[in-house]
Amino acid sequence: MSAFPIDYAAVFQALPGGVLLLTPQLVIADANEALLWRAGRARHELIGRPLFDVFPGNPDDPSGMRNLRASLERVVATGVRDSMALQRYDVEAPGRPGTFEERYWSPVNTPVLDADGRVRLIVHRVEEVTEIVRAGVGDHPVDRVRMEAELYTRAQDLQEVNERLRLAQVREREVVLALQEAMLPAPVPVGHHRAAVRYRPAVGALNVCGDWYDLADLPGDRMAVAVGDVVGHGLAAACVMGQLRSALSAAARVADGPARALEVLGIYARSVDGAESTTAVQAVIDWSTHTLSYSSAGHPPPALLHPDGTVELLDGATDPPLGARPEHVDRPEARVAFADDAVLVLYTDGLIERRHEDIDVGLARLAEALTRHRGADAETLADALLADLLPPGGATDDAALVIIRL
Structure with a gap:
């Protein structure tokens, strides 16, 4: 926070350049004094x-x-800022409807996003450069035609570049989603136990991330379940995710508990570009002893929903993300007992975190939703959590979710 009280409404009105605030429907929400003066209009x-x-x-x-x-x-x-090329945009002469005067502008359009990453307003800033443009050409009609042709060509070129960029972004998103779908298939039953899994990509052209989940059958009546989240977006993050998921899945089958499996993953992650600061959590469920052991590498805590509706956040074995320490340190591991018909929930931060909101608020929202839907089967509960916790317009981060009724 600034140490000085600032009247942002006054600042907006005092800006030397013309600014309009537009709604997503392109309706004028406000205009500053410079814009009103330049347009010759009343508010x-x-x-x-x-x-x-x-x-x-x-x-x-x-x-x-x-x-x-x-x-x-x-x-x-x-939701991305767009600086436009120099534009000719003629305006109606004051008091003479239908009569247009030649004008040139330098516009910049900037989104204002809400807490869920959706466009709430557009800041449309314009600087008139008519006099500069006119000074740059001679009085001969040929000079003026040449300038207008150049402006039109630049505008058309910019539109073509932007369209190609948009198509490239769409293609990359499709590739990443296909890759994630191939690496995150619907899980087969582990023994006689079933898990409900969900993956929801973020909204936006390039906001596909590196979230993953994994389940592994272990000797005895045991199961290893994990979720993780690679820092970054797009194809690179998805490729890193695939390598780390495979490595942790293999480590879980031979390591002595989840902490040792995450230690192996951390050592491997040092050799993978882009794996730094990845978070992950793994739990091993043992139905023969009705206990589960878990370890977390900087990941949000799993939630254990007890049959009476209380929710326990499993935060007793939390350590920094992968690669955060320069040297190897043993990771912590915790153990907790569970009763028949309890529910274990693992997830990535896209399910609970919101911009400008403390994570404790999201965790409380998750606990409340689990208690409210505690009687539902795993598949129904997974759908209910997504409906309750994700914003209606989609989240700005991926969300992976694994639910197992114990």
């Missing part, structure tokens, strides 16, 4: 009206309006 003529009703495009040259609309819609769809 009541703008607020609450659609942008292109207030500032219609020149019907003889609609390219400016078309380019601006495309930029704003792109910002709403991606």
Whole structure:
């Protein structure tokens, strides 16, 4: 927080450049004084009206309006700032509807995101550069035509580049999702025990991450279950996720408990580019003794839902993420007893964390949802948790979830 009290409304009005605040539906929510002065309009003529009703495009040259609309819609769809090329966008002469004056602008459109990563507002900043453009060309009509042609070509080139970038992002997302689906198949029953698993990718073109889950059948009436989360997004994170998941799955089958398995994974992670700061948690369920042992490498704690509806967060064996220490240190391991019909829940942070919110709030939300749905079977409970905990418009981080009724 700033040590000085700041009146941000006053700052907005005092900005030297013209700024409009737009809703995702492109309705004008506010305008600063510089914008009103430049447009020659009163505030009541703008607020609450659609942008292109207030500032219609020149019907003889609609390219400016078309380019601006495309930029704003792109910002709403991606949540990414868009700095536009120099634009010709003619405006109606004051008091002369239908008469357009030639104007040139340098626009920047910036999203304002809410706590769930959705676009709440668009900051549309414009600087008029008409005089600069006019000073850059001679009075001869040929010079003016050449300048207008160059501006139009630059705008068209920018649109083509942005469209190619969008298609490349979509293709990468499809590849990553296909890779994750191949590496995170629906689990087969382990012994006579079944688990419900879910994976939900983040919203947005490139927000696919490196979350994973894994289940392994162990000697005796035992099962190892794990979830993990690689730092980063996209194809690189998904590839790292595949390597770490396979390594932990193998280690769980031969290591003496989850702590030793995570130690092996940590040593292996040092040789994998992009594996630094990965979080993971593994639990080993032993039905013959009705106990489960667990160890966490910087991961949110598993939740144990007891038959009476109380929820216990398994945070008794938490250590830093993989690769956080320069030298090997034994990881902690804890053990807890469980009763018949208890439920074990492992998950990644996308299920509980929200921007600008303490993690304890998300953990409390998870516990409350588990208690409320405690009578449901594993599959029904998994769907209920996703419905209760993920934002309606989708989360900004991936979420992996494993549920086992004990």
